[in-house]
Amino acid sequence: MRILVVKPSSLGDVIHTFPAVDLIRRSLPEAPRITWVVNDKLAAITALCPGIDRVVKFPRHQLASARALRNFVKDLQAEPYDLAIDFQGLLRSGIISRLSKAPRRAGFKHAREGAWLFYTEKYSVPADIRHAVAKNLSLVRQVLPSDAPERRPPLAIPSAQRAEASALLTKLHGTGPILAVGFSSRWPSKNWPLAFFAAVLDECARRQPGLRCWLLGAPNEQADGEKLRAMTIICQPTNLAGSTAVLTLAALLEQSQALLTNDSGPMHIAAALGLPCVALFGATDPTLTGPYGEEGLHQIIHSQCPNSPCFQRVCPTSPGECCKGWDPAAVADTIITKLQRHT
Structure with a gap:
Protein backbone atom coordinates (compact mmCIF):
# COMPACT_ATOMS: atom_id res chain seq x y z
CA MET A 1 0.00 0.00 0.00
CA ARG A 2 1.29 3.46 -0.93
CA ILE A 3 0.48 6.10 1.68
CA LEU A 4 0.99 9.86 1.63
CA VAL A 5 1.39 11.58 5.02
CA VAL A 6 0.57 15.29 4.86
CA LYS A 7 2.01 17.17 7.84
CA PRO A 8 4.06 20.15 6.62
CA SER A 9 4.67 21.98 9.93
CA SER A 10 5.63 22.92 12.58
CA LEU A 11 8.60 21.21 14.27
CA GLY A 12 6.58 20.07 17.28
CA ASP A 13 3.63 19.09 15.11
CA VAL A 14 5.85 16.97 12.88
CA ILE A 15 7.25 15.18 15.94
CA HIS A 16 3.69 14.66 17.19
CA THR A 17 2.98 12.66 14.03
CA PHE A 18 5.79 10.11 14.51
CA PRO A 19 3.72 7.71 16.66
CA ALA A 20 0.89 7.85 14.10
CA VAL A 21 3.26 7.01 11.24
CA ASP A 22 4.67 4.15 13.31
CA LYS A 57 9.50 19.17 0.34
CA PHE A 58 6.78 21.83 0.41
CA PRO A 59 8.22 25.28 -0.53
CA ARG A 60 6.47 27.11 2.29
CA HIS A 61 8.48 30.32 1.85
CA GLN A 62 8.42 30.29 -1.96
CA LEU A 63 4.67 30.22 -2.55
CA ALA A 64 4.89 33.30 -4.76
CA SER A 65 7.15 31.41 -7.18
CA ALA A 66 5.18 29.64 -9.90
CA ARG A 67 8.24 27.57 -10.75
CA ALA A 68 8.67 26.36 -7.16
CA LEU A 69 5.02 25.35 -7.00
CA ARG A 70 5.20 23.51 -10.33
CA ASN A 71 8.24 21.60 -9.16
CA PHE A 72 6.50 20.73 -5.90
CA VAL A 73 3.41 19.37 -7.68
CA LYS A 74 5.61 17.42 -10.07
CA ASP A 75 7.48 15.86 -7.16
CA LEU A 76 4.24 15.19 -5.28
CA GLN A 77 2.72 13.40 -8.27
CA ALA A 78 5.89 11.49 -9.19
CA GLU A 79 4.44 8.41 -7.52
CA PRO A 80 0.84 7.19 -7.21
CA TYR A 81 -0.78 6.84 -3.78
CA ASP A 82 -3.55 4.59 -2.53
CA LEU A 83 -4.25 6.74 0.51
CA ALA A 84 -3.45 10.27 1.66
CA ILE A 85 -3.86 11.18 5.35
CA ASP A 86 -3.91 14.87 6.22
CA PHE A 87 -2.78 15.31 9.83
CA GLN A 88 -2.45 19.11 9.45
CA GLY A 89 -6.07 20.00 8.75
CA LEU A 90 -5.53 23.38 7.07
CA LEU A 91 -6.49 24.71 3.63
CA ARG A 92 -3.04 24.18 2.11
CA SER A 93 -2.75 20.62 3.45
CA GLY A 94 -6.22 19.81 2.16
CA ILE A 95 -5.25 21.09 -1.28
CA ILE A 96 -2.04 19.06 -1.16
CA SER A 97 -4.09 15.95 -0.38
CA ARG A 98 -6.28 16.62 -3.41
CA LEU A 99 -3.30 17.33 -5.67
CA SER A 100 -1.82 13.95 -4.71
CA LYS A 101 -4.57 12.26 -6.77
CA ALA A 102 -4.95 9.61 -4.08
CA PRO A 103 -8.39 7.94 -4.46
CA ARG A 104 -8.74 7.85 -0.65
CA ARG A 105 -8.08 11.11 1.18
CA ALA A 106 -8.67 11.08 4.92
CA GLY A 107 -8.60 13.81 7.53
CA PHE A 108 -10.30 15.31 10.56
CA LYS A 109 -14.01 16.05 10.17
CA HIS A 110 -13.60 19.40 11.88
CA ALA A 111 -10.42 20.45 10.03
CA ARG A 112 -9.98 24.21 9.79
CA GLU A 113 -10.13 26.54 6.79
CA GLY A 114 -12.37 24.16 4.85
CA ALA A 115 -9.68 21.49 4.47
CA TRP A 116 -12.35 18.81 4.94
CA LEU A 117 -13.79 19.75 1.54
CA PHE A 118 -10.86 17.96 -0.10
CA TYR A 119 -11.27 14.66 1.78
CA THR A 120 -13.15 11.55 0.70
CA GLU A 121 -13.19 10.33 4.31
CA LYS A 122 -13.77 12.54 7.36
CA TYR A 123 -13.33 11.33 10.93
CA SER A 124 -14.26 12.80 14.30
CA VAL A 125 -12.01 12.55 17.34
CA PRO A 126 -13.70 11.62 20.65
CA ALA A 127 -14.13 14.63 22.92
CA ASP A 128 -11.98 13.10 25.68
CA ILE A 129 -8.95 12.90 23.35
CA ARG A 130 -7.17 16.25 23.53
CA HIS A 131 -3.43 15.90 23.00
CA ALA A 132 -2.18 16.27 19.43
CA VAL A 133 -0.37 12.91 19.53
CA ALA A 134 -3.49 11.10 20.73
CA LYS A 135 -5.62 12.82 18.07
CA ASN A 136 -3.26 11.67 15.32
CA LEU A 137 -3.33 8.12 16.66
CA SER A 138 -7.13 8.22 16.79
CA LEU A 139 -7.27 9.28 13.14
CA VAL A 140 -5.03 6.39 12.07
CA ARG A 141 -7.08 3.85 14.04
CA GLN A 142 -10.20 4.99 12.22
CA VAL A 143 -8.62 5.05 8.76
CA LEU A 144 -6.73 1.77 9.22
CA PRO A 145 -8.45 -0.21 12.01
CA SER A 146 -5.90 -2.13 14.05
CA ASP A 147 -5.31 -3.67 17.46
CA ALA A 148 -1.65 -2.64 17.44
CA PRO A 149 -0.85 -1.02 20.81
CA GLU A 150 0.34 2.56 21.18
CA ARG A 151 4.07 2.93 21.70
CA ARG A 152 6.88 5.47 21.60
CA PRO A 153 8.76 4.59 18.40
CA PRO A 154 12.56 4.71 18.55
CA LEU A 155 14.13 7.66 16.76
CA ALA A 156 16.65 6.93 14.02
CA ILE A 157 19.62 9.09 15.02
CA PRO A 158 22.59 8.61 12.65
CA SER A 159 25.85 7.39 14.18
CA ALA A 160 27.74 10.42 12.85
CA GLN A 161 25.49 12.78 14.80
CA ARG A 162 25.79 10.64 17.92
CA ALA A 163 29.58 10.91 17.67
CA GLU A 164 29.38 14.67 17.13
CA ALA A 165 27.13 15.04 20.17
CA SER A 166 29.44 12.94 22.33
CA ALA A 167 32.38 15.13 21.37
CA LEU A 168 30.47 18.30 22.26
CA LEU A 169 29.39 16.92 25.62
CA THR A 170 32.99 16.10 26.61
CA LYS A 171 33.63 19.85 26.60
CA LEU A 172 31.01 20.64 29.23
CA HIS A 173 32.09 21.84 32.66
CA GLY A 174 31.73 19.21 35.36
CA THR A 175 31.57 15.43 35.59
CA GLY A 176 28.01 14.86 36.83
CA PRO A 177 24.63 14.33 35.15
CA ILE A 178 23.78 16.35 32.05
CA LEU A 179 20.96 18.92 32.04
CA ALA A 180 19.78 20.40 28.73
CA VAL A 181 18.11 23.81 28.81
CA GLY A 182 15.63 25.14 26.24
CA PHE A 183 15.38 28.76 27.31
CA SER A 184 13.58 30.09 24.22
CA SER A 185 10.83 29.40 21.67
CA ARG A 186 9.25 31.00 18.62
CA TRP A 187 6.49 32.72 20.64
CA PRO A 188 7.80 35.46 22.97
CA SER A 189 4.87 34.72 25.29
CA LYS A 190 6.11 31.16 25.88
CA ASN A 191 9.50 32.34 27.10
CA TRP A 192 9.93 32.52 30.85
CA PRO A 193 12.51 35.16 31.88
CA LEU A 194 16.22 34.43 31.48
CA ALA A 195 16.74 35.58 35.08
CA PHE A 196 14.34 32.85 36.24
CA PHE A 197 16.27 30.22 34.27
CA ALA A 198 19.55 31.49 35.72
CA ALA A 199 18.21 31.25 39.27
CA VAL A 200 16.95 27.70 38.69
CA LEU A 201 20.26 26.61 37.13
CA ASP A 202 22.31 28.05 39.98
CA GLU A 203 20.10 26.28 42.51
CA CYS A 204 20.50 23.00 40.57
CA ALA A 205 24.28 23.40 40.46
CA ARG A 206 24.37 24.12 44.20
CA ARG A 207 22.45 20.94 44.99
CA GLN A 208 24.06 18.71 42.36
CA PRO A 209 27.86 19.01 42.48
CA GLY A 210 29.49 18.44 39.10
CA LEU A 211 26.29 19.23 37.18
CA ARG A 212 26.91 19.53 33.47
CA CYS A 213 24.63 21.92 31.60
CA TRP A 214 24.18 23.00 27.99
CA LEU A 215 21.90 25.54 26.35
CA LEU A 216 20.02 24.76 23.15
CA GLY A 217 18.37 27.04 20.63
CA ALA A 218 18.28 28.40 17.10
CA PRO A 219 20.97 30.67 15.62
CA ASN A 220 18.89 33.78 16.39
CA GLU A 221 18.76 32.70 20.04
CA GLN A 222 22.52 32.44 20.50
CA ALA A 223 22.83 35.98 21.88
CA ASP A 224 20.18 35.29 24.54
CA GLY A 225 22.05 32.11 25.38
CA GLU A 226 25.12 34.22 26.10
CA LYS A 227 23.03 36.52 28.29
CA LEU A 228 21.75 33.54 30.25
CA ARG A 229 25.23 32.09 30.63
CA ALA A 230 26.50 35.43 31.96
CA MET A 231 23.65 35.60 34.49
CA THR A 232 24.56 32.34 36.21
CA ILE A 233 26.89 32.43 39.20
CA ILE A 234 27.29 28.80 40.31
CA CYS A 235 26.22 26.89 37.21
CA GLN A 236 28.59 26.95 34.22
CA PRO A 237 26.41 26.19 31.20
CA THR A 238 27.86 25.80 27.72
CA ASN A 239 25.97 27.76 25.09
CA LEU A 240 25.30 25.50 22.09
CA ALA A 241 22.39 27.57 20.76
CA GLY A 242 22.74 27.90 17.01
CA SER A 243 25.73 25.55 16.93
CA THR A 244 24.04 22.30 15.95
CA ALA A 245 21.85 20.94 13.19
CA VAL A 246 18.59 19.26 14.21
CA LEU A 247 19.91 15.68 14.06
CA THR A 248 22.85 16.57 16.30
CA LEU A 249 20.43 18.35 18.64
CA ALA A 250 18.46 15.10 18.91
CA ALA A 251 21.66 13.20 19.66
CA LEU A 252 22.60 15.70 22.38
CA LEU A 253 19.19 15.31 23.99
CA GLU A 254 19.47 11.53 23.75
CA GLN A 255 22.69 11.65 25.78
CA SER A 256 21.34 14.03 28.44
CA GLN A 257 19.49 13.07 31.63
CA ALA A 258 16.81 15.80 31.77
CA LEU A 259 15.56 18.92 29.99
CA LEU A 260 14.41 22.21 31.53
CA THR A 261 12.42 23.97 28.85
CA ASN A 262 9.78 26.37 27.66
CA ASP A 263 7.06 24.97 25.40
CA SER A 264 9.14 24.46 22.25
CA GLY A 265 9.95 22.15 19.35
CA PRO A 266 13.04 20.65 21.03
CA MET A 267 10.84 19.76 24.01
CA HIS A 268 8.88 17.43 21.73
CA ILE A 269 12.09 15.85 20.39
CA ALA A 270 13.12 15.19 24.00
CA ALA A 271 9.73 13.67 24.81
CA ALA A 272 9.93 11.47 21.71
CA LEU A 273 13.29 10.22 23.02
CA GLY A 274 11.86 9.49 26.47
CA LEU A 275 13.99 12.23 28.06
CA PRO A 276 12.34 13.60 31.24
CA CYS A 277 11.17 17.18 30.71
CA VAL A 278 10.51 19.85 33.31
CA ALA A 279 8.38 22.11 31.12
CA LEU A 280 7.37 25.69 31.89
CA PHE A 281 3.88 26.46 30.55
CA GLY A 282 1.96 29.70 30.54
CA ALA A 283 0.72 30.89 27.16
CA THR A 284 -0.22 27.41 25.93
CA ASP A 285 -2.04 24.36 27.29
CA PRO A 286 0.03 21.26 28.11
CA THR A 287 -3.04 19.03 27.81
CA LEU A 288 -3.00 19.87 24.10
CA THR A 289 0.69 20.15 23.28
CA GLY A 290 2.66 19.26 26.39
CA PRO A 291 5.52 16.72 26.43
CA TYR A 292 3.92 13.37 25.60
CA GLY A 293 4.99 10.23 27.42
CA GLU A 294 4.31 7.68 30.07
CA GLU A 295 2.76 8.88 33.31
CA GLY A 296 5.23 10.44 35.72
CA LEU A 297 8.03 10.90 33.17
CA HIS A 298 7.54 14.65 32.68
CA GLN A 299 6.67 17.47 35.06
CA ILE A 300 4.67 20.54 34.03
CA ILE A 301 5.26 23.83 35.84
CA HIS A 302 2.00 25.74 35.34
CA SER A 303 1.96 29.51 35.32
CA GLN A 304 -0.17 31.03 38.06
CA CYS A 305 -1.14 33.95 35.83
CA PRO A 306 -4.97 34.23 35.69
CA ASN A 307 -4.78 34.64 31.90
CA SER A 308 -2.99 31.31 31.42
CA PRO A 309 -3.32 29.80 28.89
CA CYS A 310 -3.83 32.93 26.77
CA PHE A 311 -2.70 31.40 23.43
CA GLN A 312 -1.25 34.79 22.48
CA ARG A 313 2.11 35.10 20.74
CA VAL A 314 2.84 38.25 22.75
CA CYS A 315 2.07 38.42 26.48
CA PRO A 316 -1.24 40.33 26.98
CA THR A 317 -0.16 41.54 30.43
CA SER A 318 3.57 42.05 30.97
CA PRO A 319 6.72 40.03 30.18
CA GLY A 320 7.71 37.80 33.07
CA GLU A 321 4.16 37.43 34.37
CA CYS A 322 4.17 33.66 33.84
CA CYS A 323 6.84 32.91 36.44
CA LYS A 324 5.36 35.01 39.24
CA GLY A 325 4.56 32.92 42.29
CA TRP A 326 7.13 30.25 41.46
CA ASP A 327 10.22 29.84 43.62
CA PRO A 328 13.23 28.78 41.47
CA ALA A 329 14.22 26.43 44.30
CA ALA A 330 10.96 24.49 43.87
CA VAL A 331 11.62 24.03 40.16
CA ALA A 332 15.19 22.98 40.94
CA ASP A 333 13.84 20.34 43.34
CA THR A 334 11.91 18.75 40.48
CA ILE A 335 14.89 18.85 38.13
CA ILE A 336 17.23 17.24 40.66
CA THR A 337 14.70 14.47 41.23
CA LYS A 338 14.56 13.79 37.46
CA LEU A 339 18.35 13.87 37.15
CA GLN A 340 18.89 11.43 40.02
CA ARG A 341 16.13 9.08 38.88
CA HIS A 342 17.32 8.86 35.29
CA THR A 343 21.10 9.02 35.73
Whole structure:
Protein backbone atom coordinates (compact mmCIF):
# COMPACT_ATOMS: atom_id res chain seq x y z
CA MET A 1 0.00 0.00 0.00
CA ARG A 2 1.29 3.46 -0.93
CA ILE A 3 0.48 6.10 1.68
CA LEU A 4 0.99 9.86 1.63
CA VAL A 5 1.39 11.58 5.02
CA VAL A 6 0.57 15.29 4.86
CA LYS A 7 2.01 17.17 7.84
CA PRO A 8 4.06 20.15 6.62
CA SER A 9 4.67 21.98 9.93
CA SER A 10 5.63 22.92 12.58
CA LEU A 11 8.60 21.21 14.27
CA GLY A 12 6.58 20.07 17.28
CA ASP A 13 3.63 19.09 15.11
CA VAL A 14 5.85 16.97 12.88
CA ILE A 15 7.25 15.18 15.94
CA HIS A 16 3.69 14.66 17.19
CA THR A 17 2.98 12.66 14.03
CA PHE A 18 5.79 10.11 14.51
CA PRO A 19 3.72 7.71 16.66
CA ALA A 20 0.89 7.85 14.10
CA VAL A 21 3.26 7.01 11.24
CA ASP A 22 4.67 4.15 13.31
CA LEU A 23 1.11 2.92 13.91
CA ILE A 24 0.39 3.05 10.15
CA ARG A 25 3.26 0.64 9.54
CA ARG A 26 2.17 -1.72 12.31
CA SER A 27 -1.49 -1.64 11.21
CA LEU A 28 -0.89 -3.20 7.80
CA PRO A 29 0.02 -6.84 7.08
CA GLU A 30 2.64 -5.80 4.53
CA ALA A 31 5.00 -2.89 4.98
CA PRO A 32 3.53 0.16 3.21
CA ARG A 33 5.52 2.64 1.16
CA ILE A 34 5.23 5.96 3.00
CA THR A 35 5.84 9.40 1.51
CA TRP A 36 5.79 12.48 3.76
CA VAL A 37 5.00 16.05 2.64
CA VAL A 38 6.83 18.47 4.93
CA ASN A 39 7.99 22.08 4.79
CA ASP A 40 11.39 22.27 3.15
CA LYS A 41 12.91 23.88 6.26
CA LEU A 42 11.81 20.90 8.38
CA ALA A 43 12.65 18.08 5.99
CA ALA A 44 15.69 16.98 8.01
CA ILE A 45 13.59 16.16 11.07
CA THR A 46 11.67 13.41 9.23
CA ALA A 47 14.95 11.45 9.05
CA LEU A 48 14.40 10.68 12.75
CA CYS A 49 11.18 8.80 11.98
CA PRO A 50 11.90 5.18 10.97
CA GLY A 51 10.20 3.82 7.89
CA ILE A 52 9.82 6.96 5.78
CA ASP A 53 10.57 5.96 2.19
CA ARG A 54 10.36 9.35 0.49
CA VAL A 55 10.08 13.01 1.48
CA VAL A 56 8.39 15.67 -0.65
CA LYS A 57 9.50 19.17 0.34
CA PHE A 58 6.78 21.83 0.41
CA PRO A 59 8.22 25.28 -0.53
CA ARG A 60 6.47 27.11 2.29
CA HIS A 61 8.48 30.32 1.85
CA GLN A 62 8.42 30.29 -1.96
CA LEU A 63 4.67 30.22 -2.55
CA ALA A 64 4.89 33.30 -4.76
CA SER A 65 7.15 31.41 -7.18
CA ALA A 66 5.18 29.64 -9.90
CA ARG A 67 8.24 27.57 -10.75
CA ALA A 68 8.67 26.36 -7.16
CA LEU A 69 5.02 25.35 -7.00
CA ARG A 70 5.20 23.51 -10.33
CA ASN A 71 8.24 21.60 -9.16
CA PHE A 72 6.50 20.73 -5.90
CA VAL A 73 3.41 19.37 -7.68
CA LYS A 74 5.61 17.42 -10.07
CA ASP A 75 7.48 15.86 -7.16
CA LEU A 76 4.24 15.19 -5.28
CA GLN A 77 2.72 13.40 -8.27
CA ALA A 78 5.89 11.49 -9.19
CA GLU A 79 4.44 8.41 -7.52
CA PRO A 80 0.84 7.19 -7.21
CA TYR A 81 -0.78 6.84 -3.78
CA ASP A 82 -3.55 4.59 -2.53
CA LEU A 83 -4.25 6.74 0.51
CA ALA A 84 -3.45 10.27 1.66
CA ILE A 85 -3.86 11.18 5.35
CA ASP A 86 -3.91 14.87 6.22
CA PHE A 87 -2.78 15.31 9.83
CA GLN A 88 -2.45 19.11 9.45
CA GLY A 89 -6.07 20.00 8.75
CA LEU A 90 -5.53 23.38 7.07
CA LEU A 91 -6.49 24.71 3.63
CA ARG A 92 -3.04 24.18 2.11
CA SER A 93 -2.75 20.62 3.45
CA GLY A 94 -6.22 19.81 2.16
CA ILE A 95 -5.25 21.09 -1.28
CA ILE A 96 -2.04 19.06 -1.16
CA SER A 97 -4.09 15.95 -0.38
CA ARG A 98 -6.28 16.62 -3.41
CA LEU A 99 -3.30 17.33 -5.67
CA SER A 100 -1.82 13.95 -4.71
CA LYS A 101 -4.57 12.26 -6.77
CA ALA A 102 -4.95 9.61 -4.08
CA PRO A 103 -8.39 7.94 -4.46
CA ARG A 104 -8.74 7.85 -0.65
CA ARG A 105 -8.08 11.11 1.18
CA ALA A 106 -8.67 11.08 4.92
CA GLY A 107 -8.60 13.81 7.53
CA PHE A 108 -10.30 15.31 10.56
CA LYS A 109 -14.01 16.05 10.17
CA HIS A 110 -13.60 19.40 11.88
CA ALA A 111 -10.42 20.45 10.03
CA ARG A 112 -9.98 24.21 9.79
CA GLU A 113 -10.13 26.54 6.79
CA GLY A 114 -12.37 24.16 4.85
CA ALA A 115 -9.68 21.49 4.47
CA TRP A 116 -12.35 18.81 4.94
CA LEU A 117 -13.79 19.75 1.54
CA PHE A 118 -10.86 17.96 -0.10
CA TYR A 119 -11.27 14.66 1.78
CA THR A 120 -13.15 11.55 0.70
CA GLU A 121 -13.19 10.33 4.31
CA LYS A 122 -13.77 12.54 7.36
CA TYR A 123 -13.33 11.33 10.93
CA SER A 124 -14.26 12.80 14.30
CA VAL A 125 -12.01 12.55 17.34
CA PRO A 126 -13.70 11.62 20.65
CA ALA A 127 -14.13 14.63 22.92
CA ASP A 128 -11.98 13.10 25.68
CA ILE A 129 -8.95 12.90 23.35
CA ARG A 130 -7.17 16.25 23.53
CA HIS A 131 -3.43 15.90 23.00
CA ALA A 132 -2.18 16.27 19.43
CA VAL A 133 -0.37 12.91 19.53
CA ALA A 134 -3.49 11.10 20.73
CA LYS A 135 -5.62 12.82 18.07
CA ASN A 136 -3.26 11.67 15.32
CA LEU A 137 -3.33 8.12 16.66
CA SER A 138 -7.13 8.22 16.79
CA LEU A 139 -7.27 9.28 13.14
CA VAL A 140 -5.03 6.39 12.07
CA ARG A 141 -7.08 3.85 14.04
CA GLN A 142 -10.20 4.99 12.22
CA VAL A 143 -8.62 5.05 8.76
CA LEU A 144 -6.73 1.77 9.22
CA PRO A 145 -8.45 -0.21 12.01
CA SER A 146 -5.90 -2.13 14.05
CA ASP A 147 -5.31 -3.67 17.46
CA ALA A 148 -1.65 -2.64 17.44
CA PRO A 149 -0.85 -1.02 20.81
CA GLU A 150 0.34 2.56 21.18
CA ARG A 151 4.07 2.93 21.70
CA ARG A 152 6.88 5.47 21.60
CA PRO A 153 8.76 4.59 18.40
CA PRO A 154 12.56 4.71 18.55
CA LEU A 155 14.13 7.66 16.76
CA ALA A 156 16.65 6.93 14.02
CA ILE A 157 19.62 9.09 15.02
CA PRO A 158 22.59 8.61 12.65
CA SER A 159 25.85 7.39 14.18
CA ALA A 160 27.74 10.42 12.85
CA GLN A 161 25.49 12.78 14.80
CA ARG A 162 25.79 10.64 17.92
CA ALA A 163 29.58 10.91 17.67
CA GLU A 164 29.38 14.67 17.13
CA ALA A 165 27.13 15.04 20.17
CA SER A 166 29.44 12.94 22.33
CA ALA A 167 32.38 15.13 21.37
CA LEU A 168 30.47 18.30 22.26
CA LEU A 169 29.39 16.92 25.62
CA THR A 170 32.99 16.10 26.61
CA LYS A 171 33.63 19.85 26.60
CA LEU A 172 31.01 20.64 29.23
CA HIS A 173 32.09 21.84 32.66
CA GLY A 174 31.73 19.21 35.36
CA THR A 175 31.57 15.43 35.59
CA GLY A 176 28.01 14.86 36.83
CA PRO A 177 24.63 14.33 35.15
CA ILE A 178 23.78 16.35 32.05
CA LEU A 179 20.96 18.92 32.04
CA ALA A 180 19.78 20.40 28.73
CA VAL A 181 18.11 23.81 28.81
CA GLY A 182 15.63 25.14 26.24
CA PHE A 183 15.38 28.76 27.31
CA SER A 184 13.58 30.09 24.22
CA SER A 185 10.83 29.40 21.67
CA ARG A 186 9.25 31.00 18.62
CA TRP A 187 6.49 32.72 20.64
CA PRO A 188 7.80 35.46 22.97
CA SER A 189 4.87 34.72 25.29
CA LYS A 190 6.11 31.16 25.88
CA ASN A 191 9.50 32.34 27.10
CA TRP A 192 9.93 32.52 30.85
CA PRO A 193 12.51 35.16 31.88
CA LEU A 194 16.22 34.43 31.48
CA ALA A 195 16.74 35.58 35.08
CA PHE A 196 14.34 32.85 36.24
CA PHE A 197 16.27 30.22 34.27
CA ALA A 198 19.55 31.49 35.72
CA ALA A 199 18.21 31.25 39.27
CA VAL A 200 16.95 27.70 38.69
CA LEU A 201 20.26 26.61 37.13
CA ASP A 202 22.31 28.05 39.98
CA GLU A 203 20.10 26.28 42.51
CA CYS A 204 20.50 23.00 40.57
CA ALA A 205 24.28 23.40 40.46
CA ARG A 206 24.37 24.12 44.20
CA ARG A 207 22.45 20.94 44.99
CA GLN A 208 24.06 18.71 42.36
CA PRO A 209 27.86 19.01 42.48
CA GLY A 210 29.49 18.44 39.10
CA LEU A 211 26.29 19.23 37.18
CA ARG A 212 26.91 19.53 33.47
CA CYS A 213 24.63 21.92 31.60
CA TRP A 214 24.18 23.00 27.99
CA LEU A 215 21.90 25.54 26.35
CA LEU A 216 20.02 24.76 23.15
CA GLY A 217 18.37 27.04 20.63
CA ALA A 218 18.28 28.40 17.10
CA PRO A 219 20.97 30.67 15.62
CA ASN A 220 18.89 33.78 16.39
CA GLU A 221 18.76 32.70 20.04
CA GLN A 222 22.52 32.44 20.50
CA ALA A 223 22.83 35.98 21.88
CA ASP A 224 20.18 35.29 24.54
CA GLY A 225 22.05 32.11 25.38
CA GLU A 226 25.12 34.22 26.10
CA LYS A 227 23.03 36.52 28.29
CA LEU A 228 21.75 33.54 30.25
CA ARG A 229 25.23 32.09 30.63
CA ALA A 230 26.50 35.43 31.96
CA MET A 231 23.65 35.60 34.49
CA THR A 232 24.56 32.34 36.21
CA ILE A 233 26.89 32.43 39.20
CA ILE A 234 27.29 28.80 40.31
CA CYS A 235 26.22 26.89 37.21
CA GLN A 236 28.59 26.95 34.22
CA PRO A 237 26.41 26.19 31.20
CA THR A 238 27.86 25.80 27.72
CA ASN A 239 25.97 27.76 25.09
CA LEU A 240 25.30 25.50 22.09
CA ALA A 241 22.39 27.57 20.76
CA GLY A 242 22.74 27.90 17.01
CA SER A 243 25.73 25.55 16.93
CA THR A 244 24.04 22.30 15.95
CA ALA A 245 21.85 20.94 13.19
CA VAL A 246 18.59 19.26 14.21
CA LEU A 247 19.91 15.68 14.06
CA THR A 248 22.85 16.57 16.30
CA LEU A 249 20.43 18.35 18.64
CA ALA A 250 18.46 15.10 18.91
CA ALA A 251 21.66 13.20 19.66
CA LEU A 252 22.60 15.70 22.38
CA LEU A 253 19.19 15.31 23.99
CA GLU A 254 19.47 11.53 23.75
CA GLN A 255 22.69 11.65 25.78
CA SER A 256 21.34 14.03 28.44
CA GLN A 257 19.49 13.07 31.63
CA ALA A 258 16.81 15.80 31.77
CA LEU A 259 15.56 18.92 29.99
CA LEU A 260 14.41 22.21 31.53
CA THR A 261 12.42 23.97 28.85
CA ASN A 262 9.78 26.37 27.66
CA ASP A 263 7.06 24.97 25.40
CA SER A 264 9.14 24.46 22.25
CA GLY A 265 9.95 22.15 19.35
CA PRO A 266 13.04 20.65 21.03
CA MET A 267 10.84 19.76 24.01
CA HIS A 268 8.88 17.43 21.73
CA ILE A 269 12.09 15.85 20.39
CA ALA A 270 13.12 15.19 24.00
CA ALA A 271 9.73 13.67 24.81
CA ALA A 272 9.93 11.47 21.71
CA LEU A 273 13.29 10.22 23.02
CA GLY A 274 11.86 9.49 26.47
CA LEU A 275 13.99 12.23 28.06
CA PRO A 276 12.34 13.60 31.24
CA CYS A 277 11.17 17.18 30.71
CA VAL A 278 10.51 19.85 33.31
CA ALA A 279 8.38 22.11 31.12
CA LEU A 280 7.37 25.69 31.89
CA PHE A 281 3.88 26.46 30.55
CA GLY A 282 1.96 29.70 30.54
CA ALA A 283 0.72 30.89 27.16
CA THR A 284 -0.22 27.41 25.93
CA ASP A 285 -2.04 24.36 27.29
CA PRO A 286 0.03 21.26 28.11
CA THR A 287 -3.04 19.03 27.81
CA LEU A 288 -3.00 19.87 24.10
CA THR A 289 0.69 20.15 23.28
CA GLY A 290 2.66 19.26 26.39
CA PRO A 291 5.52 16.72 26.43
CA TYR A 292 3.92 13.37 25.60
CA GLY A 293 4.99 10.23 27.42
CA GLU A 294 4.31 7.68 30.07
CA GLU A 295 2.76 8.88 33.31
CA GLY A 296 5.23 10.44 35.72
CA LEU A 297 8.03 10.90 33.17
CA HIS A 298 7.54 14.65 32.68
CA GLN A 299 6.67 17.47 35.06
CA ILE A 300 4.67 20.54 34.03
CA ILE A 301 5.26 23.83 35.84
CA HIS A 302 2.00 25.74 35.34
CA SER A 303 1.96 29.51 35.32
CA GLN A 304 -0.17 31.03 38.06
CA CYS A 305 -1.14 33.95 35.83
CA PRO A 306 -4.97 34.23 35.69
CA ASN A 307 -4.78 34.64 31.90
CA SER A 308 -2.99 31.31 31.42
CA PRO A 309 -3.32 29.80 28.89
CA CYS A 310 -3.83 32.93 26.77
CA PHE A 311 -2.70 31.40 23.43
CA GLN A 312 -1.25 34.79 22.48
CA ARG A 313 2.11 35.10 20.74
CA VAL A 314 2.84 38.25 22.75
CA CYS A 315 2.07 38.42 26.48
CA PRO A 316 -1.24 40.33 26.98
CA THR A 317 -0.16 41.54 30.43
CA SER A 318 3.57 42.05 30.97
CA PRO A 319 6.72 40.03 30.18
CA GLY A 320 7.71 37.80 33.07
CA GLU A 321 4.16 37.43 34.37
CA CYS A 322 4.17 33.66 33.84
CA CYS A 323 6.84 32.91 36.44
CA LYS A 324 5.36 35.01 39.24
CA GLY A 325 4.56 32.92 42.29
CA TRP A 326 7.13 30.25 41.46
CA ASP A 327 10.22 29.84 43.62
CA PRO A 328 13.23 28.78 41.47
CA ALA A 329 14.22 26.43 44.30
CA ALA A 330 10.96 24.49 43.87
CA VAL A 331 11.62 24.03 40.16
CA ALA A 332 15.19 22.98 40.94
CA ASP A 333 13.84 20.34 43.34
CA THR A 334 11.91 18.75 40.48
CA ILE A 335 14.89 18.85 38.13
CA ILE A 336 17.23 17.24 40.66
CA THR A 337 14.70 14.47 41.23
CA LYS A 338 14.56 13.79 37.46
CA LEU A 339 18.35 13.87 37.15
CA GLN A 340 18.89 11.43 40.02
CA ARG A 341 16.13 9.08 38.88
CA HIS A 342 17.32 8.86 35.29
CA THR A 343 21.10 9.02 35.73
